[in-house]
Amino acid sequence: MSRIELRGVSKDFGNTPVLNDIDLSISPGEFCVFVGPSGCGKSTLLRLLAGLEDPSAGEIEIDGVLVNHLPPARRNVAMVFQSYALYPHMSVHQNMAFGLQHRKLPSDEIERRIADAVRILQLDSLLQRRPRELSGGQRQRVAIARAIVRQPKVFLFDEPLSNLDAALRVHTRLEIARLHRALGSASMVYVTHDQVEAMTLADRIVLLQPLAGRRGAPSVAQAGPPLDLYHHPANRFVAGFIGSPAMNFVDARVKSLGDEQVVADASGMLCAARLSSQGLTPGEPVTLGIRPEHVVLGQGPQRARVSHVERLGELSHVYLDLPGASTPLLAKSPRDDIAIGELLAFDFPAQVMHLFRSDGVAQARGAACTATRSGRVKSQWYEPS
Amino acid sequence: MSAVNAAEGSARTSQRRAAPGRRRFPCGPIVYWAASLLFIFVSIFPLLYALSTSFKQGSALFSPTLWPEAPTFANYSGVFTEQPFAQNLLNSLLVAGSVVTLSLVLSLMAAWAFGRVEFRGRGLLLMLILSASMLPQVAVLSGMFELVRALAMYDTLGALVVADLVLTLPFTVWVLVTFMRQLPKELEEAAAMDGVGVLTLVFRVFMPLLWPAMVATGLLAFIAAWNEFLFALTFTLSTEARTVPVAIALISTASGFELPWGKIMAASVIVTLPLVALVVVFQRRIVAGLSAGAVKG
Amino acid sequence: MRPRGGLAAQRVRHAWWMAAPMLVVLAAVGGWPLLRTIWFSVTDSDLSSLGDYAFIGLENYVGEYGLLASPDWWQAVGNTLLFTALSVALETLLGLGVALLLNQPSRLRTLLRAALLVPWAIPTVVSAKMWSWMLHDQFGIVNHHLLALGVIAVPLAWTADPQLSLFSVVLVDVWKATPYMALLILAALQMVPVDCYEAARVDGVPRWQVFRRITLPLIMPGLLVAMIFRTLDALRVFDLIYVMTSNSRDTQSMSVFVREQLIDFGLVGYGSAAATCLFFMIALLSIVAMGLLGKTVERAAR
Numbered sequence: 001m002s003r004i005e006l007r008g009v010s011k012d013f014g015n016t017p018v019l020n021d022i023d024l025s026i027s028p029g030e031f032c033v034f035v036g037p038s039g040c041g042k043s044t045l046l047r048l049l050a051g052l053e054d055p056s057a058g059e060i061e062i063d064g065v066l067v068n069h070l071p072p073a074r075r076n077v078a079m080v081f082q083s084y085a086l087y088p089h090m091s092v093h094q095n096m097a098f099g100l101q102h103r104k105l106p107s108d109e110i111e112r113r114i115a116d117a118v119r120i121l122q123l124d125s126l127l128q129r130r131p132r133e134l135s136g137g138q139r140q141r142v143a144i145a146r147a148i149v150r151q152p153k154v155f156l157f158d159e160p161l162s163n164l165d166a167a168l169r170v171h172t173r174l175e176i177a178r179l180h181r182a183l184g185s186a187s188m189v190y191v192t193h194d195q196v197e198a199m200t201l202a203d204r205i206v207l208l209q210p211l212a213g214r215r216g217a218p219s220v221a222q223a224g225p226p227l228d229l230y231h232h233p234a235n236r237f238v239a240g241f242i243g244s245p246a247m248n249f250v251d252a253r254v255k256s257l258g259d260e261q262v263v264a265d266a267s268g269m270l271c272a273a274r275l276s277s278q279g280l281t282p283g284e285p286v287t288l289g290i291r292p293e294h295v296v297l298g299q300g301p302q303r304a305r306v307s308h309v310e311r312l313g314e315l316s317h318v319y320l321d322l323p324g325a326s327t328p329l330l331a332k333s334p335r336d337d338i339a340i341g342e343l344l345a346f347d348f349p350a351q352v353m354h355l356f357r358s359d360g361v362a363q364a365r366g367a368a369c370t371a372t373r374s375g376r377v378k379s380q381w382y383e384p385s
Numbered sequence: 386m387s388a389v390n391a392a393e394g395s396a397r398t399s400q401r402r403a404a405p406g407r408r409r410f411p412c413g414p415i416v417y418w419a420a421s422l423l424f425i426f427v428s429i430f431p432l433l434y435a436l437s438t439s440f441k442q443g444s445a446l447f448s449p450t451l452w453p454e455a456p457t458f459a460n461y462s463g464v465f466t467e468q469p470f471a472q473n474l475l476n477s478l479l480v481a482g483s484v485v486t487l488s489l490v491l492s493l494m495a496a497w498a499f500g501r502v503e504f505r506g507r508g509l510l511l512m513l514i515l516s517a518s519m520l521p522q523v524a525v526l527s528g529m530f531e532l533v534r535a536l537a538m539y540d541t542l543g544a545l546v547v548a549d550l551v552l553t554l555p556f557t558v559w560v561l562v563t564f565m566r567q568l569p570k571e572l573e574e575a576a577a578m579d580g581v582g583v584l585t586l587v588f589r590v591f592m593p594l595l596w597p598a599m600v601a602t603g604l605l606a607f608i609a610a611w612n613e614f615l616f617a618l619t620f621t622l623s624t625e626a627r628t629v630p631v632a633i634a635l636i637s638t639a640s641g642f643e644l645p646w647g648k649i650m651a652a653s654v655i656v657t658l659p660l661v662a663l664v665v666v667f668q669r670r671i672v673a674g675l676s677a678g679a680v681k682g
Numbered sequence: 683m684r685p686r687g688g689l690a691a692q693r694v695r696h697a698w699w700m701a702a703p704m705l706v707v708l709a710a711v712g713g714w715p716l717l718r719t720i721w722f723s724v725t726d727s728d729l730s731s732l733g734d735y736a737f738i739g740l741e742n743y744v745g746e747y748g749l750l751a752s753p754d755w756w757q758a759v760g761n762t763l764l765f766t767a768l769s770v771a772l773e774t775l776l777g778l779g780v781a782l783l784l785n786q787p788s789r790l791r792t793l794l795r796a797a798l799l800v801p802w803a804i805p806t807v808v809s810a811k812m813w814s815w816m817l818h819d820q821f822g823i824v825n826h827h828l829l830a831l832g833v834i835a836v837p838l839a840w841t842a843d844p845q846l847s848l849f850s851v852v853l854v855d856v857w858k859a860t861p862y863m864a865l866l867i868l869a870a871l872q873m874v875p876v877d878c879y880e881a882a883r884v885d886g887v888p889r890w891q892v893f894r895r896i897t898l899p900l901i902m903p904g905l906l907v908a909m910i911f912r913t914l915d916a917l918r919v920f921d922l923i924y925v926m927t928s929n930s931r932d933t934q935s936m937s938v939f940v941r942e943q944l945i946d947f948g949l950v951g952y953g954s955a956a957a958t959c960l961f962f963m964i965a966l967l968s969i970v971a972m973g974l975l976g977k978t979v980e981r982a983a984r
Contacts, residue, residue, distance in 0.1 A: 054688040069688040073580025085571035089593040099579030410786040411893035428797040431812045449823040495704035498697035521918035523940040524961035527954045528715025551711040583696045612805035614921040630807040653808040664803040676869030
């Protein structure tokens with residue numbers, strides 16, 4: 001069984017730090033997704049696991065073996081590249097067999113493994129074709145099949161869906177999830193910039209943030225099950241990245257503190273949040289956060305004018321002008337008859353409010369629902385640039 | 386799909402795009418056609434005239450008509466019977482073949498190192514290799530003479546193979562490096578994941594992809610070795626060890642007074658026609674190879 | 683990216699192993715003979731007893747019978763420089779013209795390219811022989827037609843007349859090397875964006891002006907590279923002159939001079955001194971050319 005352990009891993013290219021101080025543990029059979037904006041080093045992290053790059057510092061262990069300087073082929077991992085990287089001059093069959101022949105496997109074993117992969121990915125009719133005779137989706141399946149026949153302990157996927165069109169992407173996403181269930185014991189590490197892919201596929205998400213201008217800060221913004229990151233973002237970066245459309249942020253000051261209750265003043269609008277008050281002092285500047293889907297429209301103590309509406313059919317995006325805020329507040333509503341200029345009542349329910357201190361760290365939920373179910377979340381921080 | 390094919394493909398599309406406004410020549414169509422036809426005529430006339438002369442004999446040689454009045458194959462048979470010209474042809478073929486094979490194998494390996502790996506001293510070495518292609522042949526002549534003698538290769542084909550490598554290696558390396566650089570990085574990484582060694586990577590993954598470049602480079606090296614004269618003249622002595630350029634340069638009559646022009650032209654035609662055929666068939670590849678070596682450096 | 687142990691270092695090690703065979707061979711057949719030649723140039727070595735020589739310092743260069751005091755050597759230097767200047771100038775002009783012909787999309791293009799490659803592929807020895815025959819003083823087709831047209835009154839001894847022979851050699855070199863020049867210039871021409879021509883056409887710029895104001899400046903760096911390549915090539919000319927005019931003093935190039943001394947006269951020391959001079963001349967010129975070229979390319983890029 002393969003357990004991947006990263007301890008204090010850093011990577012820089014020359015003087016440019018790309019990854020910093022990564023501690024991570026991936027369990028056998030886990031589907032782990034590295035996600036983050038471009039430039040956060042997620043692909044580099046995957047390449048470190050693959051053995052295509054050397055870490056600048058730290059240790060990487062697979063299955064209890066230190067693999068820092070082990071060449072890719074001896075790490076028992078297989079990789080699916082963004083560009084598929086199929087050998088253009090070999091048939092589909094040869095593409096799958098090539099690596100196995102080099103590991104001196106008996107040919108009946110090679111044929112057996114290829115037959116298995118062909119069955120799983122329905123490649124029967126394509127075996128003798130060259131890559132250029134295949135569609136994008138077929139190439140993708142061949143690339144995955146080439147990884148499967150290796151029977152690796154860890155599958156590495158580098159943005160495998162980004163070269164496919166939207167419909168095919170959804171289809172292949174389902175197929176990869178199915179494959180993960182079918183292959184059971186193998187771990188999968190998957191890199192994407194698409195949070196929908198991350199949320200739908202992952203057992204656990206590792207959200208990375210770019211290091212630019214944050215020398216010394218760790219790369220991992222938060223790691224945990226998808227819903228943990230959604231409900232309990234550890235800091236403002238995570239809160240803003242996960243969820244679509246993104247969370248609303250409102251500047252405020254702490255007004256009063258109670259037991260498991262914080263009241264903040266956002267330009268005269270008083271908002272209560274059911275959060276631990278620990279460490280806060282009245283008058284302290286903070287940022288309130290609330291997801292568009294959590295804003296209650298049509299009732300409540302607050303009033304605001306509708307500045308714009310986007311009707312998507314199943315729901316509408318309603319933009320409200322808040323006094324003293326530079327950006328409008330976005331709310332989702334099932335109604336499609338809201339008009340621009342309408343004065344709407346709205347409410348921020350205290351139990352869904354997020355609150356971030358000036359260094360970006362989220363104020364923890366009360367003891368009733370601990371923020372760190374995943375257990376390994378380090379205290380992170382975020383500086384608005 | 387290879388880098389070379391891709392480059393050609395894009396060149397073709399850009400031409401197609403240019404089709405509506407395709408006037409790049411700075412003068413009108415009359416000048417264009419006149420200049421083109423004149424150029425084609427001047428380029429191929431000497432070869433045609435040589436062909437014509439090669440079928441003439443005796444006093445017919447001295448009439449400058451292009452169409453021989455009494456065509457004869459006597460010159461062609463004479464070339465083969467009066468000297469070991471068949472042997473000379475075989476020699477040229479053996480030398481050029483060995484030089485091409487050695488140059489391609491050595492430079493393909495080196496091209497991987499220089500084209501795809503960054504290491505200290507790479508730029509300096511590449512500059513040295515490039516400057517080796519500027520080396521005048523006579524500058525290595527006495528040293529090479531000594532080397533050839535030390536290796537007991539004087540008056541053998543081996544001497545020519547060894548000597549010709551100094552002419553071909555610099556540009557075969559240079560051209561293959563430019564093509565090697567264009568191959569996608571992921572392919573190499575996929576091979577690394579497959580546990581493929583460097584030699585296998587180069588010869589089983591990259592070489593099949595680089596075959597258009599290999600053909601171009603190989604042809605250039607072949608032509609260089611086939612045409613080489615100075616080393617062949619200096620390092621061989623016996624008529625049996627000569628290559629064709631030397632054999633042609635040294636054809637003479639028994640009397641030694643006037644040169645046997647009919648035979649010389651027959652030999653010239655024999656040597657040249659296969660070359661011209663190769664060049665016409667592979668013209669696109671050769672042009673790509675020549676410009677890759679020169680411009681992208 | 684600097685390798686720092688581990689995989690990157692291993693890759694660099696592999697690179698050295700892969701480059702090593704080529705580097706060793708090139709050093710053995712290029713570097714070593716060159717060093718030996720330079721060494722021979724300060725000895726009195728001769729061909730019949732290569733290993734038996736004495737160090738004589740710069741005697742071969744500046745001695746009483748040294749290279750620098752030899753009129754034959756200076757004649758060879760002069761011949762070579764004249765040959766180089768004339769042939770490179772003509773080849774550049776004609777090569778540019780031919781490249782422009784080839785750059786024009788047309789049905790003639792394939793035929794033009796094939797015709798272009800014919801003189802280039804023909805062995806130099808063969809083209810020297812073919813032209814020697816065409817330029818033959820008594821039976822040559824060139825004299826025949828010039829006489830018939832009344833351009834000349836008496837047959838010219840193209841390759842034997844000291845006034846003419848160098849120009850005959852230049853003529854043949856131009857015939858043979860213009861294609862190479864044209865190909866290099868063509869490569870530069872094809873990098874001129876098609877949009878440039880179209881934009882100029884939309885603006886109604888006359889064709890000749892398009893060439894002078896747009897094409898020529900854009901291909902200048904490529905043109906210079908081609909000229910440098912050809913110059914370095916012309917400076918070491920051997921085959922053509924050796925075959926067409928043998929060892930005649932009137933056309934003898936530096937390379938022909940070197941071989942005559944080395945092989946025909948067996949003077950390895952003296953010949954090596956001449957070879958060394960030629961080598962350093964070309965080396966110096968390459969360095970100067972690279973410097974100039976670097977500046978031009980920089981200017982063009984700005």
